[in-house]
Amino acid sequence: MSKKNFAICYNCLKKAEYTDCCDKEPPPKDARCSALLGWLAVSQWQGVHAVEHYDFCSFGCLQKWVNSQMPSVPNIFFQALSDE
Numbered sequence: 001m002s003k004k005n006f007a008i009c010y011n012c013l014k015k016a017e018y019t020d021c022c023d024k025e026p027p028p029k030d031a032r033c034s035a036l037l038g039w040l041a042v043s044q045w046q047g048v049h050a051v052e053h054y055d056f057c058s059f060g061c062l063q064k065w066v067n068s069q070m071p072s073v074p075n076i077f078f079q080a081l082s083d084e
């Protein structure tokens, strides 16, 4: 029996259900590869045996997450650079 699985976008919480493929059977209609078409998966290594996986439904959601992970550079820093 094939089991239902799902991925959730880490940014907008959009959910995509899929069925795991099996080598012995033809791929189901909602196979992972077609259900998650266009999705992006990020793996972040966090130490020994520690890998964090994040799913994103689009580049836009990935971008927003990346932006939220980066410390923002104050505008005054750029102004100081352009004065030179």
Ligand SMILES: [Zn+2]
Binding pocket: 009, 010, 011, 012, 013, 014, 056, 057, 058, 061
């Ligand atoms: Zn999303």
